[in-house]
Amino acid sequence: MTTATTSSALYGEALHGSPVHVRHADGRCVPLAAARWLGAARGADMALLARAHGPVLDVGCGPGRLVCALAARGVPAMGVDTDREAVRLTRRAGGAALQRSVFDDLPRQGSWGTALLADGNIGIGGDPPRLLRRVAALVHPLGRVLLELAPPGGAAASAAVRLETPDGRRGEWFPWARVPSDSAEALCRKADLRLLEAWSVDESDAVGIRRRRWFAAASRG
Numbered sequence: 389m390t391t392a393t394t395s396s397a398l399y400g401e402a403l404h405g406s407p408v409h410v411r412h413a414d415g416r417c418v419p420l421a422a423a424r425w426l427g428a429a430r431g432a433d434m435a436l437l438a439r440a441h442g443p444v445l446d447v448g449c450g451p452g453r454l455v456c457a458l459a460a461r462g463v464p465a466m467g468v469d470t471d472r473e474a475v476r477l478t479r480r481a482g483g484a485a486l487q488r489s490v491f492d493d494l495p496r497q498g499s500w501g502t503a504l505l506a507d508g509n510i511g512i513g514g515d516p517p518r519l520l521r522r523v524a525a526l527v528h529p530l531g532r533v534l535l536e537l538a539p540p541g542g543a544a545a546s547a548a549v550r551l552e553t554p555d556g557r558r559g560e561w562f563p564w565a566r567v568p569s570d571s572a573e574a575l576c577r578k579a580d581l582r583l584l585e586a587w588s589v590d591e592s593d594a595v596g597i598r599r600r601r602w603f604a605a606a607s608r609g
């Protein structure tokens with residue numbers, strides 16, 4: 389039997405370790421990577437953080453592993469996330485975070501040294517050029533946007549997704565986008581940004597499964 393619930397409720401469960409999946413409109417179903425977000429920053433995160441100059445705004449910070457890792461390095465950082473539980477967990481871990489949408493009014497607009505769109509957060513809202521233009525406006529004219537992308541290949545695409553649990557509970561559909569790494573330059577152009585660098589890093593997860601993560605850095609100038 390399937391039961392309707394909210395994405396927010398299911399995301400909250402995922403942030404407490406319960407198995408939650410992402411259902412794509414084409415039928416694919418993949419586990420939500422919450423276990424990685426709940427751990428400490430590691431692997432490819434380190435190369436990302438090394439490129440982040442403060443103050444850093446982590447857009448869609450989740451439970452705050454990147455905000456906390458930056459703070460531990462002495463880099464001023466704040467997360468912004470629409471999800472109340474994500475913000476609570478970030479603060480509980482010692483990080484600064486605001487419960488707000490990236491499209492809302494935010495502190496230090498136009499003066500962040502770096503904005504992060506990690507863990508596929510370029511997908512937020514399903515309209516990557518709009519999101520990237522918004523994030524670009526948040527950083528200082530000499531600042532940078534660091535984004536994580538999908539593996540190369542295939543077209544950039546936006547589609548509805550929803551969260552589901554193995555016991556049949558389903559959240560509402562919401563828009564999300566996938567941007568492959570080889571579309572980074574075209575995306576930056578649409579957002580009036582300049583692609584500065586693209587890189588990828590191999591890492592192993594907690595059970596030793598290897599995977600590669602893809603990133604890009606862009607600036608306003």
Ligand SMILES: C[S@@+](CC[C@H](N)C(=O)[O-])C[C@H]1O[C@@H](n2cnc3c(N)ncnc32)[C@H](O)[C@@H]1O
Pocket residue numbers: 425426447448449450451452453454468469470471474488489490491506507508509512513
């Ligand atoms: C893929 S998860 C990111 C995980 C996170 N980077 C981490 O380290 O745990 C996407 C996050 O974006 C947040 N989000 C979705 N829409 C948002 C918006 N409009 N503004 C800010 N955050 C948003 C979600 O609540 C969720 O925490």
